[in-house]
Amino acid sequence: MLTFHPASLTDIPTLRSLATRIWSESYADIISREQIAFMLAWMYSAETIGREIAEGVHWEIVRRDDGNAGFLSITFSTGGIAKLHKLYLLPALHGKGLGQEMLERVFALAAERGSREVRLQVNKANVRAQRAYARFGFALVEEAVFDIGGGFVMDDYIYSRAVVSG
Secondary structure, three states: OOEEEEOOHHHHHHHHHHHHHHHHHHOOOOOOHHHHHHHHHHHOOHHHHHHHHHOOOEEEEEEEOOEEEEEEEEEEOOOOEEEEEEEEEOHHHOOOOHHHHHHHHHHHHHHHOOOOEEEEEEEOOOHHHHHHHHHOOOEEEEEEEEEEEOOEEEEEEEEEEEOOOO
16 A cells, blocks of 8 residues: 655655666666666756745655655646656556556546646657556547757657546
8 A cells, every 4th residue: 555745845855766766777678878867867856856846746755664665746737637747656566556556646636626637648668657557547649759958859658538526
C-alpha cells in the first residue's frame, strides 16, 4: 500500500534523488545517457522544482512502509484538463499494481479539483508505460515532437482519459 505526501521545498533533495535513480534505470534503453543527464538537469534542478511548487504545480512523494517509492506532479487548469507531468515509480517496484494505485491517486486529485480529463505525454519508445496507461483506460490522442534544447527532442505520444466522478 502506498501513501502520498504533498511535497514542499524541503522535499526537493528527495525528489531529485528519486528522479536520478528512476531515470537512470528506466530510460537507459530509451534515450541516450547524454539526454538523460540533460533532462534531469533541466526538469529536476532544485530551481525548477522550487519554481514549480511556488507556481502551484502539485508534487507528491509516494511512500511505502520501507521508504520512498516514487513521485508524481500534476497541474489543474481552469479549462477542466489536468496535466500529469510526472508519474515515476522505482523500477524494482514495477509490476506490483503500485503504478495503478498512483494513477488512482491522480484521478482522485483531478476529480477533487473539478477536472474533466487527465492528459499526459509518453516517450514513443516507452512501450511499457504506453501499455500501462492503455490498461488504465487512456487513449492516444496526438503525437508531438518538442525541441527541448541541447540538441535534444522529446518525441512523445499524448494520451487522455476522462475523469469519472463517483
